Amino acid sequence: MPVKVARAEPEFVPGVRHPLERWLRTDRLPHIWCSGCGLGTALSAFLYALDELGWDPDSIAVVSGIGCTGRVAGYLKLDTYHTTHGRPIPFATGLKLAKPDLHVIVFSGDGDLFAIGGNHFIHAARRNMDITVICVNNLNYGMTGGQLGPTTPVGALTTTSPFGNFEHPFNLVHLAASAGATYVARWTTLDGRRLQKAFVEALSHKGFTFVEILSPCPTNYGRRNRMGEALDELKYYREHMVIRHGADPKDADILPGKPFLVGKFVDLEKPTYLELYQTKAREIGGG
Amino acid sequence: MSELQERAAKLWKVPKGYIYVLEEFCKGCGFCVEFCPKKVLAQASHFNDKGYHPPEVVDPEACVLCGFCERICPDFAIWVEEEGKGDVS
Amino acid sequence: MSARTVLSGVHFMNGDEAIAEGAIAAGCRFFAAYPITPQSEIAERLARRLPQIGGMFIQMEDEIAAIAAVLGASWGGMKAMTATSGPGFSLMMENLGLAVMTETPCVIVNVQRGAPSTGLPTLVAQGDMMQARWGSHGHYEIIALCPASSQEAFDLTVRAFALSERFRVPVLLMTDEVVGHMYERVEIPPEVPVASRRGPKVPPEEFLPFAPDPDLVPPMACAGEGYRVHVTGLTHDERGYPDMSPEAHDRLVRRLVDKIRLFPQEYTFYEEVGLADAEIAVVSYGISARVSLGGIELARKAGIKAGLFRLITAWPFPDEALFQLARRVKGIVVVELNLGQMSREVERAVRGRVPVHGVFHAGGRIHTPEEVFQGIEEVYRQCR
Numbered sequence: 001m002p003v004k005v006a007r008a009e010p011e012f013v014p015g016v017r018h019p020l021e022r023w024l025r026t027d028r029l030p031h032i033w034c035s036g037c038g039l040g041t042a043l044s045a046f047l048y049a050l051d052e053l054g055w056d057p058d059s060i061a062v063v064s065g066i067g068c069t070g071r072v073a074g075y076l077k078l079d080t081y082h083t084t085h086g087r088p089i090p091f092a093t094g095l096k097l098a099k100p101d102l103h104v105i106v107f108s109g110d111g112d113l114f115a116i117g118g119n120h121f122i123h124a125a126r127r128n129m130d131i132t133v134i135c136v137n138n139l140n141y142g143m144t145g146g147q148l149g150p151t152t153p154v155g156a157l158t159t160t161s162p163f164g165n166f167e168h169p170f171n172l173v174h175l176a177a178s179a180g181a182t183y184v185a186r187w188t189t190l191d192g193r194r195l196q197k198a199f200v201e202a203l204s205h206k207g208f209t210f211v212e213i214l215s216p217c218p219t220n221y222g223r224r225n226r227m228g229e230a231l232d233e234l235k236y237y238r239e240h241m242v243i244r245h246g247a248d249p250k251d252a253d254i255l256p257g258k259p260f261l262v263g264k265f266v267d268l269e270k271p272t273y274l275e276l277y278q279t280k281a282r283e284i285g286g287g
Numbered sequence: 288m289s290e291l292q293e294r295a296a297k298l299w300k301v302p303k304g305y306i307y308v309l310e311e312f313c314k315g316c317g318f319c320v321e322f323c324p325k326k327v328l329a330q331a332s333h334f335n336d337k338g339y340h341p342p343e344v345v346d347p348e349a350c351v352l353c354g355f356c357e358r359i360c361p362d363f364a365i366w367v368e369e370e371g372k373g374d375v376s
Numbered sequence: 377m378s379a380r381t382v383l384s385g386v387h388f389m390n391g392d393e394a395i396a397e398g399a400i401a402a403g404c405r406f407f408a409a410y411p412i413t414p415q416s417e418i419a420e421r422l423a424r425r426l427p428q429i430g431g432m433f434i435q436m437e438d439e440i441a442a443i444a445a446v447l448g449a450s451w452g453g454m455k456a457m458t459a460t461s462g463p464g465f466s467l468m469m470e471n472l473g474l475a476v477m478t479e480t481p482c483v484i485v486n487v488q489r490g491a492p493s494t495g496l497p498t499l500v501a502q503g504d505m506m507q508a509r510w511g512s513h514g515h516y517e518i519i520a521l522c523p524a525s526s527q528e529a530f531d532l533t534v535r536a537f538a539l540s541e542r543f544r545v546p547v548l549l550m551t552d553e554v555v556g557h558m559y560e561r562v563e564i565p566p567e568v569p570v571a572s573r574r575g576p577k578v579p580p581e582e583f584l585p586f587a588p589d590p591d592l593v594p595p596m597a598c599a600g601e602g603y604r605v606h607v608t609g610l611t612h613d614e615r616g617y618p619d620m621s622p623e624a625h626d627r628l629v630r631r632l633v634d635k636i637r638l639f640p641q642e643y644t645f646y647e648e649v650g651l652a653d654a655e656i657a658v659v660s661y662g663i664s665a666r667v668s669l670g671g672i673e674l675a676r677k678a679g680i681k682a683g684l685f686r687l688i689t690a691w692p693f694p695d696e697a698l699f700q701l702a703r704r705v706k707g708i709v710v711v712e713l714n715l716g717q718m719s720r721e722v723e724r725a726v727r728g729r730v731p732v733h734g735v736f737h738a739g740g741r742i743h744t745p746e747e748v749f750q751g752i753e754e755v756y757r758q759c760r
Contacts, residue, residue: 010297010344016307018363025606028617030362035314035339040361048358061599063448074606074618079599081451082608084474087444090408090436094445095599097432098406098452102600120444123437190322192358231317273434277427285379286428 020047023057025077032071036222036230038189038215042136043072045192046107049199060103063092065112067143068217069136072107086117089124092131100274103203104130110137114170115150125179127273128207134199135172135210138217139254146220153256157224173252176210177266183209184266186252188237189216191262198264207272214254214262297343301327301350304370308341312364315339319356319365325349328356379428384566391529391555392417392459394562395485396425398533399457403570404483405431406449406456408442410464413497414553415487418459439464443471443484450480451607453573453598455537459485461553462504463494465511472546473512474609476632479544479586479594481573483536486548487556488662488713490739500553501739502662502713508548509691515629517636519643520548520691522661526560532688538571539643543636544593550690552713554663554742576603586628587614592635637692645688646697650676654683655759656752657701659722660711661687663742668711671748675756682709682752690718698725707755711735711748731758 018024024047033039050060057078064073066085073080079102083091088106096104106113113121113135124131140158141147147160151172155164176184183205185198195213202209216222216233227233245263254260271279296309306327313335319342320328327350330340342365344350350367357366382401389397396418399407407426409419419435426433432449436442442458449456460468465486475482490496491503504511508520519539523529529551536547574595576583585605588594594614597603610618611625619625636643650672651657658668665686675682685701687694698721702708707730710719719734726732735751737743 010299010308012295013298013307014295016294016296016298016309018307018309018366019357019368020363024363025617030312030314033361036316036318037361040363041318041359044358044360044363057604058600058602074608076606078604079451080604080606081448082606082610083444083447084470084609087440087471087474090441090444091448093434093436093441094406094408094448094450094456095452096448097434097445098449098454098456099598099600102452119437120441123441189361190359192355229317231321234318234322277432281427281430284428286430 020044023047023050023077025075028075031075033068034219036216036218037068038138038213039068039072039136041189041192042195042213042215043075045195046134046199048196049203052196052200053203055103059101060105061095062105062107063088063095064106065108065117067109067112067141068138069107069109070112086112086115086120088112089117089120089131089133093124093129096129096131097274105203106131106133108135110135110139110151110172111141111149114172114175118150122175122179125176125181125208125210128180128182128270130207130272130274132202132209132211135212136215137172137212138215138221140217140221142217142220146224151254153254155256156221158221169254171250171253172212173265174249177249180208181210181266182207182268182270184249185264186212186214186262188214188241188262190234190237201264205267207270299344299347301344301347301352303350303352304372305368306344306350307366307368308343309364310335310341312362313339313341314362315341316361318359318361322359323356324353325351381429382564382568384564387562387564388559389526389562390417390557390559391523391526391551392487392557393421394526394529395459395533395549395551396421397564398530399483399537400425400429401564401568402455402534402537404455404457404537406446406454407431407458408434408436408445408449409458409460410436410439410442412461412464414489414556415459415461415485417556418485439467440470443468446482447471447475447478447480450482451599455481457483457485459487461487461489462491465504465507469511473514473516475546476512476516476518477609478607479596479632480546481540481544482546483533483540484546484548486550488550488552496740498553499740500663500713500742502552502664503717503739505550505690505714505717508550515633517633518548518691519543519545519636519689520550521645521688522550522690523555524662524665524686525555526558526562529555530562530564534568541571541573542642544596545636550662552662580604584614585616586612588631588635592631592638640692640694640696643689643692644694644697646694647686647688649684649686651683651685651704654681655706656680656682656709656756657685657705658682658709658711658748658752659685659687659698661690661718664711664713667743667745668748670745671752674745674749675752678749680752680756687718693721693725695725698722699727702726702729706730706759708732709735709748709751709755711743711751713737713739713742731755733758
């Protein structure tokens with residue numbers, strides 16, 4: 001990167017506030033994520049969405065699992081729960097059912113939500129549990145050193161697919177749509193504003209909503225797959241992503257070197273678990 | 288007590304407002320520099336405490352305050368403020 | 377079925393149903409579980425009862441999800457319970473650890489059946505007692521209670537909720553297939569006290585979510601109460617923030633253990649039957665304790681003064697009570713439906729003072745009084 005000389009001299013100002021500071025546990029920053037990791041970008045888009053929604057912070061709870069994305073919960077000045085590996089969705093289910101007025105958001109990674117926690121994902125989607133699941137998909141297990149994950153593309157090198165991955169990966173958009181999610185979108189960390197819009201839509205949408213964010217993992221995935229730096233991963237997204245709203249989810253596969261779809265895939269209405277439960281309870285004279 | 292509030296940021300005046308850089312938070316990913324549509328930023332030659340080159344404003348007149356740098360920064364290290372809307376003015 | 381909350385009065389129910397009613401009476405309004413024999417009657421009863429009284433019932437996709445949902449509900453401010461049997465109990469071990477680490481009050485029922493693995497799905501055993509104590513990874517302390525009748529299943533469920541709130545710890549109800557399925561008289565009192573949760577005493581800006589009161593238990597701020605608490609299964613400091621230092625870890629683990637260990641008088645329950653003049657004590661719990669009474673009767677008829685020491689609290693093990701027992705008798709017989717689990721604790725607690733003889737059966741059926749009597753005779757011979 002060329003180093004230029006600044007033309008204007010900056011001044012130093014103490015006591016400044018980042019626009020998102022009210023949502024953050026600032027005494028825990030800077031965060032633990034690597035240089036170039038997309039998690040911070042995904043998190044900030046989420047916080048801009050919360051700004052836009054204007055909800056009472058005490059009405060929002062964020063639940064994370066384990067892994068790099070699992071650490072999101074710890075940076076938010078909200079009621080936040082850093083649970084066990086793969087279990088944020090059932091934890092969130094209990095939280096939502098116990099306190100239906102809460103907006104409950106699960107923020108976790110591809111390995112957490114779709115390998116060890118895959119069963120919970122499909123069942124929460126099937127029930128149309130009224131929660132939003134945000135998956136930061138970096139195509140591998142970053143925290144543990146870059147192992148093969150359920151979304152690792154065919155051919156990719158990871159520490160546990162040292163000769164190239166030969167497993168078929170999940171298409172998360174298709175999986176979420178088939179399991180019954182009522183809102184499904186995918187963006188990359190290159191699209192902060194579109195991501196914010198997707199979060200606003202998903203959070204204000206009734207029922208089980210899902211946003212996938214493709215995010216660079218330069219330390220483990222990018223480096224091992226000769227993608228260069230995080231910057232190059234973002235450039236890859238810019239060159240390969242194709243925005244197509246309303247596309248068929250089954251066309252949303254991510255294949256190495258091939259264009260991939262982003263956009264809003266599913267947006268539909270159906271009764272939530274809680275609505276159906278309460279209707280049934282009223283029918284039998286309870287509730 | 289907020290750590291951010293205790294820390295000093297670098298501030299540049301640009302035509303429509305201000306650009307802040309909290310150098311200690313920067314991890315030198317270069318996203319803001321690379322994706323700035325007006326090429327307002329460059330990586331500084333100096334290092335921050337972590338050993339990264341933080342961004343600095345090299346072409347303030349070009350800035351249209353689109354805020355893309357703020358949106359793409361993964362480290363809450365750079366942000367913009369519209370003239371007349373923030374702490375400084 | 378009645379939509380009354382507490383079914384005060386006299387009933388004929390099995391232990392599983394009594395647990396369900398005990399939970400409702402104790403204020404439990406959230407139950408999540410996965411079907412498994414022999415606990416399904418608990419879930420089936422609560423699936424009917426909870427929607428009628430403003431509670432939540434949900435059948436989850438597996439036992440891991442069931443306990444995770446229970447923890448979420450507890451942080452949502454509800455009293456919450458799950459119930460299972462051995463295979464499901466194994467799956468719950470992961471989040472049992474999370475409950476211990478995050479100090480989440482909840483009640484977990486294990487209606488024990490023959491094991492390992494799928495074992496004897498419909499038949500009795502008591503083989504999960506050590507799993508109850510050490511099943512999740514790491515060093516921790518936990519409370520486990522063992523009912524021996526339908527009435528006690530009701531009573532101990534109420535007590536389990538109170539203890540879980542008092543200590544902010546998961547409380548295990550370690551029952552067994554026979555107690556779970558045996559129909560008996562259950563008297564539900566006119567009023568059942570509902571334990572309250574200890575909330576913060578200071579405003580949010582001063583609140584440290586894991587700073588304990590003098591009794592080592594921190595007050596609990598649930599979701600949406602304005603305290604904006606971070607809760608993690610990682611080792612954490614009093615703010616709830618991750619702290620990976622050995623000092624922080626030792627401090628936290630010791631407190632989690634000591635907050636329970638230092639107050640044995642609050643959770644140590646046992647029953648003595650005919651021990652006043654006894655030379656031989658039979659130590660047992662759950663259904664095996666009831667069977668042991670028959671063996672003791674045979675022994676008395678044969679001129680051996682025997683009595684029963686029935687463990688109601690299995691964990692933390694009542695060391696002191698057993699040590700004192702060993703001073704009063706000449707020998708001890710432990711009767712349990714496994715090949716020696718609590719008997720090891722008995723041996724440890726009596727510190728070699730008296731011989732300890734086990735009457736073990738791996739499960740599938742309860743002991744006969746004759747088997748217990750033979751055990752008593754055996755130890756009686758040894759200590760003469």
